[in-house]
Amino acid sequence: MQYSSKIIEQAVDAFTQLPGVGKKTALRYVxxxxxxxxxxxxxxxxxxxxxxxxxxxxxxCHNICEDETCEVCSNSSRDKxxxxxxxxxxxxxxxxxxxxxxxQYHVLGGLISPMEGIGPGQLNIETLxxxxxAGEVKxxxxxxxxxxxxxxxxxxxxxKLAPLNVDLSAIARGxxxxxxxxYADEATLGKSITNRMPFSTFFTVK
Amino acid sequence: MQYSSKIIEQAVDAFTQLPGVGKKTALRYVxxxxxxxxxxxxxxxxxxxxxxxxxxxxxxCHNICEDETCEVCSNSSRDKxxxxxxxxxxxxxxxxxxxxxxxQYHVLGGLISPMEGIGPGQLNIETLxxxxxAGEVKxxxxxxxxxxxxxxxxxxxxxKLAPLNVDLSAIARGxxxxxxxxYADEATLGKSITNRMPFSTFFTVK
Numbered sequence: 332m333q334y335s336s337k338i339i340e341q342a343v344d345a346f347t348q349l350p351g352v353g354k355k356t357a358l359r360y361v362x363x364x365x366x367x368x369x370x371x372x373x374x375x376x377x378x379x380x381x382x383x384x385x386x387x388x389x390x391x392c393h394n395i396c397e398d399e400t401c402e403v404c405s406n407s408s409r410d411k412x413x414x415x416x417x418x419x420x421x422x423x424x425x426x427x428x429x430x431x432x433x434x435q436y437h438v439l440g441g442l443i444s445p446m447e448g449i450g451p452g453q454l455n456i457e458t459l460x461x462x463x464x465a466g467e468v469k470x471x472x473x474x475x476x477x478x479x480x481x482x483x484x485x486x487x488x489x490x491k492l493a494p495l496n497v498d499l500s501a502i503a504r505g506x507x508x509x510x511x512x513x514y515a516d517e518a519t520l521g522k523s524i525t526n527r528m529p530f531s532t533f534f535t536v537k
Numbered sequence: 538m539q540y541s542s543k544i545i546e547q548a549v550d551a552f553t554q555l556p557g558v559g560k561k562t563a564l565r566y567v568x569x570x571x572x573x574x575x576x577x578x579x580x581x582x583x584x585x586x587x588x589x590x591x592x593x594x595x596x597x598c599h600n601i602c603e604d605e606t607c608e609v610c611s612n613s614s615r616d617k618x619x620x621x622x623x624x625x626x627x628x629x630x631x632x633x634x635x636x637x638x639x640x641q642y643h644v645l646g647g648l649i650s651p652m653e654g655i656g657p658g659q660l661n662i663e664t665l666x667x668x669x670x671a672g673e674v675k676x677x678x679x680x681x682x683x684x685x686x687x688x689x690x691x692x693x694x695x696x697k698l699a700p701l702n703v704d705l706s707a708i709a710r711g712x713x714x715x716x717x718x719x720y721a722d723e724a725t726l727g728k729s730i731t732n733r734m735p736f737s738t739f740f741t742v743k
Contacts, residue, residue: 333633334630335600335602335607335609335626335629335633336601336602338584338587338588338591338603339592339601341587342588345580345581348569348573348581349565349569350565350566350569351562351565352566356557359555360555360558361588362625362626362627363556364555364589365589365601369589371551372585372586372589373586374551375552375554376583378544378548379548379570379579379581379585380578380582381548382570383579385544386542386544394541395541395571396542397544401541402541419568420541420568421564421568423541424539424540427539428539
């Protein structure tokens with residue numbers, strides 16, 4: 332495409348860095364910003380700067396936060412004996428919004444993926460092993476995606492934590508709430524039968 | 538959703554201003570920028586500022602440009618006797634990329650849309666009437682969307698320009714190149730029959 336202005340071309344290129352944004356979408360964003368009043372565009376511009384200058388990663392769990400430690404880690408009412416291992420910040424948000432977990436998190440920052448060239452060394456696994464081995468932790472819950480990368484990472488962490496004196500669990504795999512058996516794949520249905528649970532737990536709300 | 542950081546919340550809000558961006562997509566963009574190195578994020582931030590400070594609208598045709606007049610208007614080899622009326626900058630780009638139009642443009646900046654509260658007064662129609670009536674212009678081509686808003690706007694402009702001594706045309710409606718008749722809607726097929734053209738023009742490349 333031929334842009335009449337270098338600035339528009341550069342802006343389109345800058346927006347196409349964002350995940351899932353192609354040239355057409357980027358141009359739509361750019362034209363929208365040109366039409367908007369200056370305040371809205373400045374606000375977006377400033378907040379992008381702040382993302383890089385004012386955000387930190389929690390020294391303990393690697394979650395995104397504004398201080399040295401995140402809200403969860405610095406909250407004394409959270410149970411320090413349980414660590415839930417997740418892939419990234421979004422998963423922390425998702426689990427927090429269930430309101431059913433009162434322990435702490437550990438954010439890996441990704442999953443082991445040979446296809447994308449991500450090895451265990453690039454993830455926050457070493458600090459997890461240190462935390463789990465420090466004595467205070469009794470249980471580690473692996474809450475990773477049910478994909479090949481997720482399972483590989485779970486298994487790698489399982490091997491690392493097995494020598495330590497902590498219980499290791501993984502979030503349940505099974506039929507999603509609201510789903511029909513007819514449309515469930517065999518792997519899921521198989522797991523849901525193997526890992527069947529006492530009927531009485533169905534109606535227990537923690 | 539509950540964000541652990543005010544900055545992330547503000548960044549998500551700022552991104553959701555963009556057309557078609559919801560909270561989930563905005564969060565994806567924000568997390569991507571946090572992971573990126575600072576240079577890429579700064580570049581995006583700076584270019585958004587430039588969009589508001591360094592871009593101008595052409596005094597003649599209202600196209601986006603970096604100077605007083607756009608490249609097309611200031612290009613002396615372009616035919617000043619034909620004006621092609623379009624909705625916005627994207628349409629100029631699209632028509633320019635065909636390489637088949639050597640005249641000038643007039644960018645309306647939108648279409649008449651009572652639903653969105655856009656009346657003719659908010660569009661660059663008055664300046665079009667002035668340009669068309671200045672004597673130099675012989676033909677005005679209406680190249681607006683084949684939607685209700687586009688047709689309404691075309692008809693409004695037609696009424697405004699009818700008293701002037703200029704030829705008024707509209708881009709052809711018909712079967713898109715590569716389309717099959719079977720899947721064409723009746724309105725399009727009807728227009729393509731009514732506006733049939735001499736077979737000899739099919740293979741003429743200007």
